[in-house]
Each structure stands twice: as C-alpha cells, then as structure tokens.
Amino acid sequence: MQWSQLKGRKVVSTATADNVGKVSGFVLDPATRSVVALVLKKTESGSVVRWGDLLAVGTDAVTVADTTVIVEPDETLEALAGKRGAVLKKLVLDDAGQALGKVTDLDLDPDTGSLRELLLDGRTVTGDRLLGVGSYAVVVRTD
Amino acid sequence: MRTSEVTALPVVTLAGDDVAQVKDIAFSGDGGAVAGFTLAGRGLFSGPLKTGLLWSKVVGLGPDAVMITDESALDPVDDVRGAAASADGSGSGGNVLGDQVLTDGGTDLGRVVDVIVQFDNGSSACDVVGYEIEASEHLAAKVSNASNGTRLLVPLPDTLAVSGEHLMVPASAEGFVSGDLAGFGAAVSAFRAQLGTPGEGV
Numbered sequence: 001m002q003w004s005q006l007k008g009r010k011v012v013s014t015a016t017a018d019n020v021g022k023v024s025g026f027v028l029d030p031a032t033r034s035v036v037a038l039v040l041k042k043t044e045s046g047s048v049v050r051w052g053d054l055l056a057v058g059t060d061a062v063t064v065a066d067t068t069v070i071v072e073p074d075e076t077l078e079a080l081a082g083k084r085g086a087v088l089k090k091l092v093l094d095d096a097g098q099a100l101g102k103v104t105d106l107d108l109d110p111d112t113g114s115l116r117e118l119l120l121d122g123r124t125v126t127g128d129r130l131l132g133v134g135s136y137a138v139v140v141r142t143d
Numbered sequence: 144m145r146t147s148e149v150t151a152l153p154v155v156t157l158a159g160d161d162v163a164q165v166k167d168i169a170f171s172g173d174g175g176a177v178a179g180f181t182l183a184g185r186g187l188f189s190g191p192l193k194t195g196l197l198w199s200k201v202v203g204l205g206p207d208a209v210m211i212t213d214e215s216a217l218d219p220v221d222d223v224r225g226a227a228a229s230a231d232g233s234g235s236g237g238n239v240l241g242d243q244v245l246t247d248g249g250t251d252l253g254r255v256v257d258v259i260v261q262f263d264n265g266s267s268a269c270d271v272v273g274y275e276i277e278a279s280e281h282l283a284a285k286v287s288n289a290s291n292g293t294r295l296l297v298p299l300p301d302t303l304a305v306s307g308e309h310l311m312v313p314a315s316a317e318g319f320v321s322g323d324l325a326g327f328g329a330a331v332s333a334f335r336a337q338l339g340t341p342g343e344g345v
Contacts, residue, residue, distance in 0.1 A: 030158075030159075084160075090159075093155060093159075093205075093207060093208050094203070094205070095157060095202055095203045095210050096203035096204075096205045096210065097152075097155075097204050097206070097207055097208040097209055097210045098205035098206060098208075099205075099206070099207035099208070131158075131159075132156070132157050132158035132159040133158075133159050134155070134156065134158045134159025134160035134161075135159065135160045135161060136153060136155055136160055137159045137208070138159055139155065139156075139159045139210070142203070
C-alpha cells in the first residue's frame with residue numbers, strides 16, 4: 001500500500017460509526033523501519049494514533065475502536081515527527097556518499113506498518129536498507 | 144575523484160544528519176594519501192570547526208557526501224594536522240597546487256591544478272593516484288587534441304619526491320597521461336604495474 005493512497009483516508013470509530021479524523025501524515029521510526037503512528041487532522045482531540053491502536057487499514061477507511069486512542073504525541077513520537085523525521089521529498093544518500101534521489105512515496109505493509117520500499121524518482125529502495133532519517137538526508141545501505 | 148570536488152561536501156552521519164562540511168583536505172606527510180579533513184560548519188556564514196575528521200573514521204566518500212557513523216567520529220582538528228605532518232617534520236604537507244611537475248629526466252610536464260584520489264570501499268587508505276595538471280608545451284605537443292594549458296591527468300607512483308616547488312615523477316609517466324577521469328584508473332594501474340609497484344584495481 002502506497003502512502004499517497006493512504007493519505008487523506010478517513011478515520012472511522014467502530015464504536016460510534018462517526019468520522020473521527022483524516023489521515024494527514026505518518027511517523028516513521030528508522031530503528032524499526034516501520035510507521036509507528038499516523039498523524040490525523042480534523043479530530044476532536046489529539047492528533048496522532050499509534051499504529052498498534054488501529055483496528056484496520058482498509059481500502060476506504062482506517063478504523064479505530066473509539067476516540068480514546070487518538071492522543072497527543074508523547075516525547076518519543078514528538079522526536080520522530082517534525083521536520084527532522086520527515087521522509088517525503090528528502091534526499092536519499094547511500095553509505096558510500098552517493099545521492100540516489102529524493103523520496104516521492106513509501107510502500108507500507110498495511111498490517112504491520114513496516115516499510116517495504118522507499119520510492120524515489122525512477123527507482124525503489126527496499127525498506128531493509130534504511131539506516132537513518134536525519135535533518136539532511138535519508139541514509140540507506142549501499143546495494 | 145578530484146579533491147576539489149570533495150571540498151564543501153557535507154559530512155553526514157548514518158542517522159542522516161549533516162554535522163559539518165569539508166573545509167580542506169589534509170594529506171599525509173609524503174603526499175601519497177589522504178590523512179583527513181578539516182571541517183567547517185554547515186551554512187554560508189559558519190566558520191571553521193575545532194573538530195576534524197581522520198580518514199580512518201570515514202565510512203564512505205562519494206560524489207555527494209562524506210559519510211561517518213555518528214558525531215563521535217569527529218576528533219580535535221589538531222589530531223588531523225598531526226596525522227598530516229610527516230614523522231620527520233619534512234615534506235610539504237601535501238600542498239602541491241601550483242607545483243611544477245618534473246620528470247626525473249628533467250622535463251617540465253606542467254603545473255598541478257588538482258589532486259586525484261581513489262579509494263575502494265573496503266581498502267583502508269584513500270590513495271593519491273594522480274594530479275591534474277595544466278599541460279606544458281612539451282607535454283601538449285605529445286598528446287593529441289591538447290594545447291598549451293590543456294588540463295591533463297598524470298598518474299603517480301606510490302611514492303614520490305615533493306618539495307614546495309617541484310614534484311618528481313618517473314619519465315615513463317608521460318606515456319600514461321590521460322584526458323579524462325573515466326579511463327584514468329586503468330592508466331594508473333598500468334603505470335604502477337610497469338613500475339613494479341603494486342597497483343590498485345579500479
């Protein structure tokens with residue numbers, strides 16, 4: 001599942017069947033090479049939901065049990081979110097110091113949130129090559 | 144790659160943060176290898192840093208960045224200067240730009256405008272394999288499509304004598320002069336093989 005398809009998807013509570021938000025961003029943890037939380041907008045309270053608190057990531061909606069899982073980011077998430085942790089449009093460097101391009105999209109496992117592939121202009125980099133995401137670049141292992 | 148292309152490259156950790164940029168390259172005392180880099184802060188107006196980067200701490204050197212594990216790879220800049228100074232205190236510290244390249248036969252080949260380094264991932268040293276020179280009249284006459292001042296690449300033996308003014312190469316180096324970087328690695332290997340020094344594959 002590509003991030004560009006997930007973005008903008010509505011978030012629905014299964015307890016009330018209400019729209020409780022809209023997916024607007026994600027928080028990627030380079031250490032586990034997976035998306036650990038989704039950033040939401042148009043919520044009543046809170047702005048993130050942890051991947052583990054999602055009931056399902058469906059083709060038309062993301063479901064959660066109720067609004068209690070929509071929370072404010074804690075320190076760990078705060079550190080991973082923000083400009084430094086952003087991945088899209090960031091330069092990709094391999095560990096030999098060669099630039100590979102800029103990230104245009106991600107391919108995620110809809111069940112676990114793990115990063116399957118980074119999509120760059122004209123090429124893809126498998127998620128297991130990811131080494132780090134920093135202020136300057138996304139660093140991947142040389143192929 | 145040309146060392147002029149290394150200057151101003153960002154120094155990036157494997158976590159993706161740019162912690163510095165290359166200010167200058169320090170060569171080991173005999174000029175045969177890169178000892179390390181002096182660093183400047185990132186950004187237009189940041190000055191030199193008190194930390195430097197020893198070559199042994201470099202994870203990767205490419206056209207777009209110098210890669211290090213993390214910020215702990217940076218050492219005091221004096222350590223880099225120390226590694227660059229030769230053991231007996233002689234040598235030019237590798238500053239060869241502008242030096243005249245003379246063959247041991249006494250022919251002027253031209254003046255150094257850039258230094259060519261090469262390193263294979265996995266090898267320990269970043270070897271200086273050649274110089275880019277502005278060709279002298281004598282050399283230009285021998286190379287097709289070259290005129291006085293054309294930039295040409297001269298391969299180097301593993302070791303050579305350097306003073307502040309001159310740089311001595313074997314006369315046979317003339318035969319391995321090359322016009323572009325693409326075929327230069329092969330020219331260096333062939334030249335060193337012919338000298339009987341262990342050449343490096345490309």
